[in-house]
Amino acid sequence: MSDNEKAKVRGPVKVIAVTGGKGGVGKSSVALNTAAALSEMGKKVMLFDADLGLANIDVMLGLRVDKNLGHVLRGECDLNDIVKEGPLGLRIIPASSGLKEMAELSVDELAGIIHAFSSLEDDIDVLIIDTAAGISDMVLSFARAAQDVVMIVCNETTSVADAYALMKVLANDYEVDHFRIVANQVHSLEEGKSMFRKLVSVTDRFLDVTLELVSCIPADPNMRNAIRRRSCVIDLYPASPASRAFRALAHRVLSWPVPEHADGSLEFFMEPLVQSKSEEIKAPPKVGDLKANSALDQKPKDQEDNA
Ligand SMILES: Nc1ncnc2c1ncn2[C@@H]1O[C@H](COP(=O)(O)OP(=O)(O)OP(=O)(O)O)[C@@H](O)[C@H]1O
Ligand SMILES: [Mg+2]
Numbered sequence: 001m002s003d004n005e006k007a008k009v010r011g012p013v014k015v016i017a018v019t020g021g022k023g024g025v026g027k028s029s030v031a032l033n034t035a036a037a038l039s040e041m042g043k044k045v046m047l048f049d050a051d052l053g054l055a056n057i058d059v060m061l062g063l064r065v066d067k068n069l070g071h072v073l074r075g076e077c078d079l080n081d082i083v084k085e086g087p088l089g090l091r092i093i094p095a096s097s098g099l100k101e102m103a104e105l106s107v108d109e110l111a112g113i114i115h116a117f118s119s120l121e122d123d124i125d126v127l128i129i130d131t132a133a134g135i136s137d138m139v140l141s142f143a144r145a146a147q148d149v150v151m152i153v154c155n156e157t158t159s160v161a162d163a164y165a166l167m168k169v170l171a172n173d174y175e176v177d178h179f180r181i182v183a184n185q186v187h188s189l190e191e192g193k194s195m196f197r198k199l200v201s202v203t204d205r206f207l208d209v210t211l212e213l214v215s216c217i218p219a220d221p222n223m224r225n226a227i228r229r230r231s232c233v234i235d236l237y238p239a240s241p242a243s244r245a246f247r248a249l250a251h252r253v254l255s256w257p258v259p260e261h262a263d264g265s266l267e268f269f270m271e272p273l274v275q276s277k278s279e280e281i282k283a284p285p286k287v288g289d290l291k292a293n294s295a296l297d298q299k300p301k302d303q304e305d306n307a
Contacts, residue, residue: 012258012259013124013125013126013127013258014125014126014127014147014148014253014256014258015126015127015129015145015146015147015148016126016127016128016129016146016147016148016149016150016253017129017131017142017143017145017146017148017149017150018030018031018034018128018129018130018131018150018152019131019139019142019143019149019150019151019152019166020133020151020152020153020159020162020163020166021133021134021135021151021159021161021162021163021164021165021166022133022154022156022158022159022162022163023133023134024133025133025152025153025154025159025184025185026152026154026184026185026217026223027051027130027131027133027152028049028051028056028057028060028130029184029223029227029232030150030152030182030184030217030246030249031047031057031128031129031130032047032057032060032061032086032090032130032232033232033233033234033242033243033246034128034246034249034250034253035047035086035090035126035128036086036087036088036090036232036234036235036246037234037243037246037247037249037250038125038126038128038250038253038254039087039088039089039090040088040234040247040250041247041250041251041254043125043126043254044091044123044124044125044126045090045091045124045125045126045127045128046083046091046092046093046120046124046126046127046128047086047090047091047092047093047128047130048092048093048127048128048129048130049092049093049094049095049130050095050129050130050131050132050138050142051095051130051131051132051133056094056095057086057092057094057095057130058084058092058094058095060227060230060232061086061087061092061230061231061232062230063084063086063092063094065082065084065094067081067082068082068094068095069082069093069116072116073116078116079093079116079117079120080120082094083120086232087231087232087234087235088234088235091124126253129142129146131143135165135166135169139166140169140170140173140174143166143170143174143176144170144174144175144176147256147258147259148178148180148253148256149170149176149178149179149180150179150180150181150182150214151163151166151167151179151180151181151182152182152184153181153182153183153184153195153196153199154183154184154185154186154195155183155185155186155191155195160195160198160199160202163181163199164199164202164203167179167203167207167209168206168207171207171208171209172207176209177208177209177210178209178210178212179209179210179211179212180212180214180256181196181199181211181212181213181214182214182215182216182217182249183195183196183213183215183216183217184217185217185218185219186216186217186218186219187218187219189216191216192213192216193213193216196211196213199211214249214252215245215246215248215249215252216245217242217245217246217249218241218242218245220233220240220241220242222236222237222240222242222243223242225237233246234246234247
């Protein structure tokens with residue numbers, strides 16, 4: 001079957017980028033458990049680990065990965081060959097040490113990724129991308145290409161500041177204007193809501209974006225216990241507070257609209273990556289520049305308008 005024919009028999013695919021700016025806020029945990037909860041609900045879910053850092057999804061789950069996207073790009077195997085099975089039937093594209101920063105990829109290599117995704121044999125309802133910390137070109141590209149950007153924030157000043165800095169670049173340079181906020185590791189619903197209000201008070205003043213609080217995930221020791229046992233909390237501790245919150249989030253995810261052009265080929269998702277490459281969008285700031293993005297250094301929106 002040709003790639004186009006495959007796309008026709010597939011339904012629309014929802015593509016969600018999980019990001020957050022700061023490291024260690026729970027991006028991979030939220031991506032993995034939301035994916036597992038959706039999988040448990042009978043959805044066909046693919047989790048794409050786009051973080052080349054240490055705490056990869058495959059490490060968290062103890063998966064044996066011998067081939068990666070680098071091999072696919074070099075034509076040594078097919079994307080279908082590197083897809084791994086995770087808990088609850090979840091499908092996983094492991095992180096690839098062979099995949100360089102998007103900025104370093106040639107147009108041919110990007111075209112190779114597009115082709116690899118369009119040749120996926122799995123029928124997919126939801127593709128969740130776990131991104132790295134920081135504001136790298138790769139993170140921006142995935143967030144820009146996804147239909148929904150889920151920002152993970154925890155109750156630390158640096159997490160709120162880094163989330164703001166990432167949203168600022170995505171809004172100003174990549175026209176992303178809607179962010180779905182997950183308050184992670186909260187000790188009460190009120191803590192999550194207050195964190196959200198803090199973030200909104202800054203974005204409302206300085207950015208033209210809409211923020212939506214989509215989940216407050218409780219701090220739950222079973223999250224770490226599950227990873228120690230090389231699985232996820234949804235699978236091992238289904239009745240724990242975090243699992244209940246992830247299931248509610250998964251239900252919510254399914255209510256988010258899928259654009260009409262999301263025809264299942266996944267090319268719609270990968271193509272903007274190539275476009276952004278060929279348009280040579282100006283280099284994004286480095287992670288170390290986050291301080292320079294501090295809301296305190298900026299003029300409020302209304303003042304900018306009058307300037
Ligand atoms: N709701 C939670 N309750 C308790 N522990 C949590 C929760 N969410 C995440 N953690 C723990 O926090 C640590 C960091 O989580 P995780 O690796 O998911 O963060 P990350 O944002 O993906 O990090 P990185 O930026 O390194 O990729 C892990 O040990 C994880 O088990
Ligand atoms: Mg991670």
